[in-house]
Amino acid sequence: MNLDNTQSQMRKGILEFCILAIIRRGEAYPSEIIEQMKAAGLHVLEGTLYPLLTRLKNAGLLKYRWIESPSGPPRKYFSMTPEGEAFYQQLAETWRELVEAVDTLTKS
Amino acid sequence: MNLDNTQSQMRKGILEFCILAIIRRGEAYPSEIIEQMKAAGLHVLEGTLYPLLTRLKNAGLLKYRWIESPSGPPRKYFSMTPEGEAFYQQLAETWRELVEAVDTLTKS
DNA sequence: AAAAAATACATAGCTTTGCAATGTGATATG
DNA sequence: CATATCACATTGCAAAGCTATGTATTTTTT
Numbered sequence: 589m590n591l592d593n594t595q596s597q598m599r600k601g602i603l604e605f606c607i608l609a610i611i612r613r614g615e616a617y618p619s620e621i622i623e624q625m626k627a628a629g630l631h632v633l634e635g636t637l638y639p640l641l642t643r644l645k646n647a648g649l650l651k652y653r654w655i656e657s658p659s660g661p662p663r664k665y666f667s668m669t670p671e672g673e674a675f676y677q678q679l680a681e682t683w684r685e686l687v688e689a690v691d692t693l694t695k696s
Numbered sequence: 697m698n699l700d701n702t703q704s705q706m707r708k709g710i711l712e713f714c715i716l717a718i719i720r721r722g723e724a725y726p727s728e729i730i731e732q733m734k735a736a737g738l739h740v741l742e743g744t745l746y747p748l749l750t751r752l753k754n755a756g757l758l759k760y761r762w763i764e765s766p767s768g769p770p771r772k773y774f775s776m777t778p779e780g781e782a783f784y785q786q787l788a789e790t791w792r793e794l795v796e797a798v799d800t801l802t803k804s
Numbered sequence: 805a806a807a808a809a810a811t812a813c814a815t816a817g818c819t820t821t822g823c824a825a826t827g828t829g830a831t832a833t834g
Numbered sequence: 835c836a837t838a839t840c841a842c843a844t845t846g847c848a849a850a851g852c853t854a855t856g857t858a859t860t861t862t863t864t
Contacts, residue, residue: 589751593850594787594790594850595709596823597822598708598709598713598790598791598819600820600850601707602798603822604702604705604821606797607704618783618841625801628797628798628801630838634841636821636824638722638842638843639821639822639823640842642843644697657830657831657840659831660841661831661840663842679702682703683802684783686707686710688840693714693717693738694713694714694788695730701821707850708822708849708851725847726813727811727812741853743815743851743853746813746814747814748850767810767861769810770812770859771812
């Protein structure tokens with residue numbers, strides 16, 4: 589048991605929820621997502637984000653379109669699908685229940 | 697992406713935190729831990745709990761002693777070590793930060 | 805006394821996600 | 835044309851939760 593490791597484990601499943609939360613607010617491309625995550629206190633590298641975005645898109649929860657960049661190569665802007673919104677609501681419920689359970693146990 | 701799977705992923709790292717929270721309240725054996733988890737809304741099977749308890753003990757965060765049972769085989773009563781308490785406090789901080797980050801992102 | 809049931813503990817293999825390091829490609833700049 | 839910047843992508847590794855199954859001890863039933 590090492591804190592770094594357990595912190596990584598705690599992020600499993602939750603990064604997905606957060607990414608969906610950011611994208612459902614409005615279309616975004618990876619760099620913006622990384623910035624918003626950082627602003628919230630969650631540091632994510634591209635090597636973590638890209639595979640996750642790909643998984644979500646392949647699962648039908650997200651879709652994207654290429655947009656020319658004002659500086660540099662074109663960007664992939666991600667947005668949510670109706671399936672993604674439905675899944676997000678389920679995750680939100682799951683998260684609420686989890687937080688409530690942990691609060692119950694850690695209150696003392 | 698399937699809800700059951702993501703729910704399992706979300707539990708990674710968090711079950712450990714919860715188990716430590718239960719044990720630091722007072723010495724307990726596995727069956728009691730399972731009951732308290734269930735009461736809080738977290739369902740854990742023995743096949744999940746035993747390996748976790750073993751990992752925590754091997755990491756020096758928990759210790760145990762055998763106690764005769766009033767009915768059935770002897771039981772392993774687990775309690776926390778000073779290292780475990782210190783680690784728990786760190787996990788508590790990590791959890792607070794995680795919950796805060798998720799709240800920030802999901803508020804809308 | 806032996807068999808069955810209940811209680812308690814344990815293990816192995818599988819699946820999946822986050823992580824780190826590295827790589828590729830498109831565009832802008834020198 | 836070469837270099838730098840920006841954007842996207844991939845691979846292999848480590849680790850934890852889960853499921854199913856197994857072992858052992860004690861109690862109860864036959």
